[in-house]
Amino acid sequence: MKPLRHLTLANLLMGWVFGTAHAQKPIQKLIDTEKQFAAYTSTHSIKEGFLRFLDSTGVVFNQGKVLNGMDFYQKAPAKSPVLFWEPSFSVISASGDLGLNTGPYTVRATPKDSVIARGNFSSIWKKNNAGEFKLLIDLGNSYTETHAPISTVNQISLQQSFANANYDEIMTLEEAINQAIATKGWRSLSPYLHPSAHFNLPGKSPIITQKRVLEELAQLSNQATLKALNGGISKAGDFAYVYGSVTHSNKTTSYLRVWIKDKNDWKLILLTLD
Known part of the structure; x- marks a missing residue:
């Protein structure tokens, strides 16, 4: 019996080591959920896909209006064009409860037809009590350029928690920046740019890296007049998102900004304007 007991213990230890080494990283689950969402939607319908993956509090944007996603898609027609997308860049909080994906999308009338529209999506995901990621925010911008194939997903997994960070702090920052943009212009964002910043702007393919964003x-x-409407912050206090309205030339659209903590400073990692 003694050798058997030793063998059982060895097997348990080997299983623990193997399982730990192969455990799925939180950011990989975030990426996989986005891909599952896209795959499901491409074989069903846009309506069915969103109703399956949306959080009950998730929002979508339509002509400058912020709408509850569930209500919007429940009223949407069952038949729709074929939408496909895939993430090219992902970020997740140290607490693993909030993350973002962004990447290219295409629209076709049917799976066999040619592309009739393309652009970039930005999505915010929140992990629920069951450990599943649910979609909180979906905002896209369109452009005409053909995007390059996605070979790898660039990733940032945040590692540090900030106990003193809170939602009011990020909203105060947003309001100050929006006032600065209204009076001094968009270059007011310059001091806050993360080296890996992604900007998704109307009519343009993604603008990536601090240098290119500064040029843009x-x-x-x-x-432009911006107004922050709502948002959220991760349990780790290292990841925050804010969405709001943008009024320019008597036209109102929407924006999404994502912030991450870098050495106790908030840095802008994503801006999407629809």
Whole structure:
């Protein structure tokens, strides 16, 4: 019996080591959920896909209006074009409860037809009590360029928690920045840019890296009024998102900004304007 007991213990230890080494990283689950969402939607319908993966509090944006996603898609027609997308960049909080995906999408009338529209999506996901990621935010921008195939997903897994960070702090920052943009222009974002910043702007393919974003900011019109509407922060206090409205030339659209903590400073990792 003694050798058997030793063998059983050895097997348990080997199983623990193997399981630990092969345990799915939180960011991989975030990426896989996005891919499952896209795969399900491409074989069913846009309506069915969103109703399956949306959180009950998730929101979508339509012509400058913020709408409850469930209500919007329950009223949507059952038959719709074929939408497909895949993540190219993902970020997740140290607590694993909030994350973002962004990447290209295409629209076809049917799976066999040619592409009739393309652009970039930005999504915010929240892990529920069952350990499943549910979609909180979906905002996209369109462009005409053909995107390159996605070979790998660039990833940032945050590692540090900030006990003193809170939602009010990020909203105060948002309000100050929006006031600065209204008076001094979009270059007011410059001090806050993360080196891996992603900007998704109307009519343009993704603008990536701090250098390219700075060049683009210099070209944006200063005549814009932004208003933060809502958002959230991770349990670790290292990841926050805010969405709001943008009024420019008597037209109102929406924006999404994602912030991450870097050495106790909030840095802008994503801006999407629809």
